[in-house]
Structures are given as C-alpha cells and as structure tokens.
Amino acid sequence: MKTTTDPDIALVEEIAHTSVADCYQCGKCSAGCPQGQKMDRLPSTLIRMVQYGDVVEASRSAAVWQCVSCLTCSARCPKSVDIAGVLDALKQISIRRKTVHANYQRTVAFQKAFLEILRRNGRTNELEMVVLYKTLGFFGDVSTNPLRSIPSALKDAHLGPAMLLKGKLHVKLGGPLKDKALVRRIFKKCEKKVES
Amino acid sequence: MKYGYYPGCALHGSSYDYERSVRACMEKLGVELAELDDWICCGATAAHSINRKLATALPARTLAIAERDGFEQVFAPCPMCSMELIKVGNMLKDSESLRTEMSEIVEDTVSGKTEVVNLVQIFQGCGIDELTARAVRKLDGFKPACYYGCLLTRPPKDLKFDDCENPGSMEDLLAALGAEPVRAWNYKTECCGAGLTLADGDSVEDLSYKILSNAKKHGADCMVVACPMCHVNLDMKQSAIEKRFKEKLDLPVYYLSDLVGLALGIDAKTLCIDKHFVKCGV
Known part of the structure; x- marks a missing residue:
C-alpha cells in the first residue's frame, strides 16, 4: 500500500x-x-x-x-x-523518537510493564504488573512530573484491601506456562522486525 | 458441543467471578469447555500500542495451538481476547505471506481457520428457544441497560453478529428470559476507558460516569456487561465515581452470564455475584 x-x-x-x-x-x-x-x-x-x-x-x-x-x-x-x-x-x-507527551509517561510505563510481565510469563500477572508499573511510573514522574510522583504512586491503593476481601487479588494466578522460552523467542523475533 | 476454551489473563486473575459464572452456565447448558493447552496472552492494548507485529503474533500462537489440537471452535469470554483472535484469524485467512511469516514466528503452522466466539455468540448458538425452554425462573423485575462497550461489536468487519452502532442481541436474550431491558439509551457502545483503569484513572471515571448516569436516567436499575474490563470500570470504580461526581448511582453490574445463570436456576453464590463491589439484591 x-x-x-x-x-x-x-x-x-x-x-x-x-x-x-x-x-x-x-x-x-x-x-x-x-x-x-x-x-x-x-x-x-x-x-x-x-x-x-x-x-x-x-x-x-x-x-x-x-x-x-x-x-x-x-x-x-x-x-x-x-x-x-x-x-x-x-x-x-x-x-x-522519545516524543511521548510529559503527562502521559505513566500510560507508556503501564503498557511497558504489561508487556514485560508478558515476556517473562506468557500471561499477565496483575499483582506483579501493578508493582512494576508503579515503580516504573514513579521514577518516570520524578524526572518529568515530580509533583505527581507520590500521589500517582498511591492512587488506587485503597482498592487493594477491598479486592483482597473479594478474593480478587491472587498472588498465584492460573497454571504456569510450560513453554516460557517460546514466548521470549516470539518477542525477540517481533522486536527484530520492528528494528529492521 | 465442545469448544476449545481461552480464558485469557483477566479471567484467571481479578475477574475470576466472570469465569465461575460463565463455567456454571456452560455446564448447565451441556457445553463442554476444554482449556487450550499452554495458551498465551493476546497482548491486549499494550501489544498493539507498542509493537503491532507482536499484536498479531501473540493471538496467532494461540490460534496455532487450537489448530494443532483439532479445535474447530474456540470460546473466549473476554471481548478483547475474542476480538484479537477473530481479527488475526481473518488477517491470516486473507494473506498467504502473513500465514508463512506467522507460522515461522510462532513455530507452528497457523492458517486462521478456527472459529472464535464471544459470550453473546455462544448464547446465540444455544438458541433463544432452547434457553427459554431450560429456564426455571423468569427474570421479573430486572430492568438492565445492556452495555456492549467497544470490542464486542468493533471492528464491524470482524464482528458481524450484531449492529456496531445500535446492537440488540443481549436485550433480545434477556427479554426472552423475562427481563425488561432498557432499549433506548445513549451509551451502549461508548468506551468505558478499558485498560486505562490504572494508567489514566481520571479518563476512566469520566467515561464510566457518562455511561452509568445515562443508563440510570433512561430507567435502568442495573447494568449488564460481557467484558471483564467493563465490569471493573463500572462496578469496582463506581463508588469512586459517585464520590467524584457527587451523585448516587447504585447500579449493580451483572455479567450477562449472571442473569442467564439465574434464569437457568443457578444460585447467586455459584455465579459469584456476591464478589461484585456494588451490592446486588439477588
């Protein structure tokens, strides 16, 4: 096209x-x-x-x-x-090109955390993802938007205990993947295609 | 009827109530579900935002598993998962070069021949007559607003089971089971903010408030969804939305399978309706 x-x-x-x-x-x-x-x-x-x-x-x-x-x-x-x-x-x-709008570094941090967990496990683990996202987002904010760093890191924290009570925060999710190495190979091949 | 079953990540995580509800209905209806062996995540919004090649390869891997294990039909209750699988399946069917490329990337032959269905389609497949014949209870007194969100009916070229601007399949189903769905309201297919719950909570609250308040204004006394993300935003976030907009909404949010399950005589606890955040009076 x-x-x-x-x-x-x-x-x-x-x-x-x-x-x-x-x-x-x-x-x-x-x-x-x-x-x-x-x-x-x-x-x-x-x-x-x-x-x-x-x-x-x-x-x-x-x-x-x-x-x-x-x-x-x-x-x-x-x-x-x-x-x-x-x-x-x-x-x-x-x-x-590193042109992400300063106010939306956190959205990018979230999507990156999501893919990182996926690369490691083949499936998303919500708890692991939240921890990684909050950490990535916090350090991203410290450099670009320091006033937001701490409130953003704490946002939604109150939902944690309520989710736990409803059984909605599982530390161990589903069965683990048997072939995690294959997932990493798929990631590698797709990333290579983007670079080339 | 036997389907390959693709739960997706959400149903094995915080939306386990949706999985229990879906499984209870399928068991009652005699639909056998066999979980796909070693399925992987569809990549969701993250993959198509960051690396579109990955957004094709991840669903292609799952489709390859389904083909390898001889499943002609796969059921994926999350509309994000089912849409990605259907879309990639159609892309593969249309392009030999993509089939070759993807078979190499996912290390197995994939042709895109598997038929993938979502929750609305699986109930449609059972047939409204069959469902009403099996129903033991009328859904009297439920006035739900059926909320389709984005990916049950979009993109329309891939999801053809209903109209993408003014769908009515959930309403037809629930009306046949005795409910009185609100047919005319404005936000049936508007987005709730989906996967931005954590990353951009303000946007999610703005969008979800419009949906909930509009449904209420048009006479709904509850919401019905067929998506784990819609459920999180409309149910779990509802108290934060009420606080921010200073308006009492008090709209229980049911999965479509919850109401169908109640009609089929499954009790509320088995359907995990008690796990929802907004109290449901059933």
Whole structure:
C-alpha cells in the first residue's frame, strides 16, 4: 500500500496498514471520539498532520496517549481509514523518537510493564504488573512530573484491601506456562522486525 | 458441543467471578469447555500500542495451538481476547505471506481457520428457544441497560453478529428470559476507558460516569456487561465515581452470564455475584 515517498508517512502506513491520503477531513472520527473533549489535537487533525508529513510533531501530542483504542473512529470512517491504527503507529513512533507527551509517561510505563510481565510469563500477572508499573511510573514522574510522583504512586491503593476481601487479588494466578522460552523467542523475533 | 476454551489473563486473575459464572452456565447448558493447552496472552492494548507485529503474533500462537489440537471452535469470554483472535484469524485467512511469516514466528503452522466466539455468540448458538425452554425462573423485575462497550461489536468487519452502532442481541436474550431491558439509551457502545483503569484513572471515571448516569436516567436499575474490563470500570470504580461526581448511582453490574445463570436456576453464590463491589439484591 505504497502511496508516498516520504519515509515518515510510509512508516505510519506500514505500521497501520492503511492509506492516510484517503482521508478527506470530514471530521466524523473527531466527532465520535470519546476522548475528543480532552485532546490537544483531534484525531482528524492528527491524520492531516500525517498527510503533510508532520509525523514527529503529531507524535508529541497528548492525544496520542489519551486515545483509549475503542475503534469508534475506524468503524465510522467513510473512507475506511484505520484511524485507530494510525494512532497506534504514532504511539510506537513516540516511543522510538522519545516524543511521548510529559503527562502521559505513566500510560507508556503501564503498557511497558504489561508487556514485560508478558515476556517473562506468557500471561499477565496483575499483582506483579501493578508493582512494576508503579515503580516504573514513579521514577518516570520524578524526572518529568515530580509533583505527581507520590500521589500517582498511591492512587488506587485503597482498592487493594477491598479486592483482597473479594478474593480478587491472587498472588498465584492460573497454571504456569510450560513453554516460557517460546514466548521470549516470539518477542525477540517481533522486536527484530520492528528494528529492521 | 465442545469448544476449545481461552480464558485469557483477566479471567484467571481479578475477574475470576466472570469465569465461575460463565463455567456454571456452560455446564448447565451441556457445553463442554476444554482449556487450550499452554495458551498465551493476546497482548491486549499494550501489544498493539507498542509493537503491532507482536499484536498479531501473540493471538496467532494461540490460534496455532487450537489448530494443532483439532479445535474447530474456540470460546473466549473476554471481548478483547475474542476480538484479537477473530481479527488475526481473518488477517491470516486473507494473506498467504502473513500465514508463512506467522507460522515461522510462532513455530507452528497457523492458517486462521478456527472459529472464535464471544459470550453473546455462544448464547446465540444455544438458541433463544432452547434457553427459554431450560429456564426455571423468569427474570421479573430486572430492568438492565445492556452495555456492549467497544470490542464486542468493533471492528464491524470482524464482528458481524450484531449492529456496531445500535446492537440488540443481549436485550433480545434477556427479554426472552423475562427481563425488561432498557432499549433506548445513549451509551451502549461508548468506551468505558478499558485498560486505562490504572494508567489514566481520571479518563476512566469520566467515561464510566457518562455511561452509568445515562443508563440510570433512561430507567435502568442495573447494568449488564460481557467484558471483564467493563465490569471493573463500572462496578469496582463506581463508588469512586459517585464520590467524584457527587451523585448516587447504585447500579449493580451483572455479567450477562449472571442473569442467564439465574434464569437457568443457578444460585447467586455459584455465579459469584456476591464478589461484585456494588451490592446486588439477588
């Protein structure tokens, strides 16, 4: 699906498997976006920026990580542009180019913690994930957003005892995976493909 | 009927109440579930946000396991898991080069031929007539707002069992069992904030408040969901939402299998309804 010679636009289209040139800026994606009210740039604006090749600047937007991946935009696009896919591409580019918006380092820390546990265990362990996320998020905040570091680290802590009472915090979850090494090999191969 | 069963991480963790509820219903209906051997996580939001190749490979591994062990149908009660498995299955069916690439990455042959279904589809498969024939109790007095969220019906090209803008399959099912679902309300398919519960709690509270308050305004006395993440956000976070928006909501949140299970005569404790945070009067 090669429609451009601009390497940044091509990268977005390659990750998202969609053609951004098809967008004619009707704005339906932005109108239906549940996070639109909060966004510094609306989904249709981000698509326009990508069309112009302003990909790195687009990746700096808070909107990139405010996106909740609900897929409403892609489902409604009259031109079948996978807008949510483009937002995913911008997420990935913001990590690679270190352009993640300062207020959303924690969201990135959460997704990274999730994948790290997955790489180790093949499945998610919620307790392990919370501990890793809170630690990563805390150190991320200390450098970028120090005022938020301690309140964010303590947020939701009150739910712990209540979850324990309901039997909802298991230290040991399900059965362990027999072939964890295979999961690590899958990760390695996928990461290699992204780098190349 | 025998299905390969893919619980996913949530159902083996904090949403174990959903698993118990689903399993109790399946047992009652004679649907046999065989857990897939050594299944791995679908990657959820993290994989597609950080490495899209991984977001294809992880579900492909699980589909390869299902094919290897001869399961033609797989049941995944979490809509995030079922959507990822269905989507990747369709991508594989459409592309020979992807099949080759993924078979190499996941170290087993994968073609995407497995049919994957979610909870609504498995009840639809049983048939409304069959369910009403087996019901021993009418769901009198329940006025649920059925909340579909995002991934039960999106992306519409992969999930075709219902309309993606105004679905009605859960309402049809519960109405047949005697409930009076609220059909007209505004937030059936709006997002609750999903997996951002921990990472961006404010967004989750804003979005979930809109859903709960709108359902209540339209006459609902409870919510019905078929997703572990929707349940966490609408149920576990409800008291924090009430506090922040200074509004009493008091809406019990049932899994679809809870209400179907009650109609089938399964008791509330077996369905783990007592494990929900908002008190359910059953």
